[in-house]
Each structure stands twice: as C-alpha cells, then as structure tokens.
C-alpha cells in the first residue's frame with residue numbers, strides 16, 4: 001500500500017515462480033495506458049501476460065464464463081485483476097473456476113466453492129470497492145435481473161497491491177461514486193450486528209480517512225495525499241466489511257443496480273441517507289459516535305440529536321460531490337417500487353446484519369423517500 005507500490009508486482013509474481021499470468025481488466029484501463037504499464041512491469045522480468053479486457057460495469061455471469069475459457073487456454077498459473085470492483089470480481093471468479101469444474105450456478109451463496117482457485121494478485125484502480133481484500137464477488141444475472149454473490153474464503157486474493165498513483169486520473173464523478181461506496185462499507189460494517197472491536201478499529205479509521213479526504217480527491221484529483229488517504233480508507237473499509245458484513249444500504253442498492261443499471265456507488269449513495277435515518281434507532285450510540293468521527297460537534301447533544309447530525313453530514317457530503325440523489329432520473333417509477341422492495345427482502349444475507357429489523361412496508365417507504 002502506498003504511492004508507487006505497483007512496482008513490486010513483478011517480484012510478487014516471480015516469488016510464486018509464475019511464467020504466464022492472465023490479466024483481467026477493462027477497455028478503459030487499456031485506453032488510459034494503465035494496462036500496458038502493468039504488462040511492461042512483467043515483460044521486463046520475462047513473464048508472459050495474456051490480457052482479457054472485456055470486463056464491463058456490473059459484469060454479467062457470461063463475462064466470467066468467457067474469462068475462464070480464455071484463462072484456461074492461456075495456461076496461466078496466476079490471475080491478476082486490474083481495475084475497479086468489476087474487473088477484480090471477474091478476476092476472483094475466473095481464478096476459482098479454473099480449478100473448480102462445471103457451471104457457475106452452484107457456487108452462488110456462502111461457502112459453496114469446493115476447492116481453492118489459482119493464485120491472484122488484485123490491483124485496484126478506484127478507491128473503491130475494497131474487493132481486493134474481500135471474499136465476495138458480485139455478478140449480474142441479466143435473465144433474473146438480480147445481482148448474485150459468491151462468498152468464499154477462496155476468493156481472498158493471494159496479494160493486494162494498493163497504489164494510489166493509479167487513481168490520479170479518475171474523473172470526479174467516478175471518484176465521488178466509488179468514494180461513497182468505500183464510506184458506506186465502513187459505515188455499514190461499523191453498524192452491522194456482526195461488528196466486533198477488531199472490525200470497528202478498521203471501520204473507524206476508514207470512515208475518518210474517507211470523510212476527511214473525499215471532497216479534496218473529488219475537487220482535485222491530482223492531490224496525491226488525498227488519493228493516498230482514499231486508497232487506505234477504501235482498503236480498511238474492505239477489511240472491516242469482509243469480516244462484519246454490509247447491511248441494508250447494499251440490500252437496497254442491488255435491485256436498482258440490477259434492473260436500472262445505476263452504478264453501484266451511486267445506487268448506494270442514493271440509498272444511504274434514508275436507510276441511515278431508518279437504521280439510526282437500532283444503534284443510537286454508534287450513530288452518535290459516527291457524527292464525531294465525521295468531525296461534527298456533538299457537545300451537549302443527546303445521542304439521538306448526535307445521530308441525526310451523522311445523517312445530515314452524509315447528506316451534505318453527497319450534495320457537495322454532486323452525486324445524484326433520486327431514483328426517478330434513472331427511470332424508476334412508483335409502479336416499480338413494490339417489486340424492487342420485494343427484491344430487497346430477498347437479500348437476506350445482508351439484512352441479517354442490519355441493526356434494525358426491516359419489513360416489506362419499510363422497504364417500500366424507504367424507496368419512496370428517494371424516488
């Protein structure tokens with residue numbers, strides 16, 4: 001972790017004795033010259049790189065299957081993921097599918113992958129999804145209009161290399177959306193029913209770093225110290241939620257992401273304020289603590305008043321970052337809400353972590369607040 005860290009890539013590959021690696025990335029990173037830079041690092045050390053650059057946003061099941069096919073024929077012994085959460089998730093899934101035969105379907109769920117995959121090195125280029133340190137991969141099932149998750153310890157990478165210099169060129173909107181996602185990972189891990197003292201330690205520092213630096217990274221993408229803080233925040237948020245889990249904000253984001261193709265960070269950001277206002281009663285103490293972590297003055301306030309300041313602070317942040325705040329601009333209508341709310345209730349994996357119990361009626365009311 002740190003500026004220039006990616007220079008260590010070739011040594012990491014060589015230490016495993018790998019002669020051919022399979023690079024999973026997207027066309028944007030090829031265009032930006034970043035994929036080539038990574039390949040040059042390996043070429044120089046005599047390592048052959050086979051590139052797969054067809055990862056799209058909200059990657060589909062079919063993309064993972066296509067990547068596996070090419071990975072197998074490349075004979076690579078290691079997979080490198082380079083990109084945002086989509087490329088990293090496809091790299092993780094490809095790595096386990098090379099060694100686990102058959103279709104993808106039986107692996108959706110928790111702990112259903114039988115064998116470890118190929119070794120992986122994950123290099124995030126956003127800050128971010130935290131996918132470089134989580135045991136989770138999310139794929140879109142276009143037929144069922146669902147986002148499906150594979151959760152398995154075999155999805156943890158062998159190595160994560162977090163180099164903030166790779167994020168210097170991210171446009172402000174992407175910085176904002178992915179940065180909000182990182183903030184939400186830390187907030188949700190901190191308020192998850194599975195939070196522990198250990199995960200809180202990661203989540204607290206992640207929240208403080210992201211809240212204090214996201215505005216600067218958005219406003220001045222070339223500011224390396226803000227980018228470094230964001231990369232560290234995103235990494236720590238990933239470590240927090242890899243262990244404590246995320247909660248209802250992500251459960252609300254998945255149905256609208258799958259059906260209306262709202263980018264993950266934006267879908268999360270839209271859902272954050274109403275879900276926080278709802279969840280607050282489930283853990284007033286931690287919500288009050290978050291207000292202080294976000295630099296709000298809480299002196300003389302009741303816990304409830306301080307908790308409300310936390311919700312106000314995140315609304316203000318999303319406003320400053322000009323992140324969209326409503327669903328209607330993505331084509332969501334009142335008539336879609338009942339089905340979307342049912343979709344939320346199906347994300348039982350995440351709702352089980354939520355600090356406040358949620359009903360179907362609650363889910364509909366929460367969507368309506370941000371229509």
Ligand SMILES: [Fe+2]
Nearest residue numbers: 129181185264
């Ligand atoms: Fe996320």
